[in-house]
Amino acid sequence: MADVHTKVQRSYNMSRIKSKNTTPEMLVRRFLHAKGFRYKLHESKLPGKPDIVLTKYKTIIFVHGCxxxxxxxxxxxxxxxxxxxxxLSKIGKNISRDLLATTALENDGWKVITLWGCQLEGKTKIKTLAQLPSLIRES
Ligand SMILES: [Zn+2]
Incomplete structure (x- = not known):
């Protein structure tokens, strides 16, 4: 499709989405680090290439853009x-990939915490982060 407007619109959307995805993950990482948690990032050996892997707690955190x-x-x-x-087909594929990864990880004994972009915005952000250490530590 050689529709210029569509192309421009699409790259605009992409850039917005990209920055939206990156910021919440950084927020979570900085918070965990400050709380003394140590983790690995984007572990490609694990299903779904999890964003944050806390080996000590056998816990995985996915930070998903809504x-x-x-x-x-x-x-x-x-x-x-x-x-x-x-x-819809693109997003549908992501949803089923996420589900498969979560199931595979849980079957392997991992605890999987999924955080959504909207839970890491505004006032909700503080609440979401505050709950995280106990969520990680409880088994
Ligand atoms: Zn959301």
């Missing part, structure tokens, strides 16, 4: 009005 990972009932996940089926 948009790419199709957070249900979320204000940040709005199905695009253009190229809808393309997006």
């Amino acid at each position: 948009y790419w990972h199709g957070h249900s009932d979320c204000k940040d996940y709005v199905v695009p009005k253009t190229r809808t089926s393309w997006w």
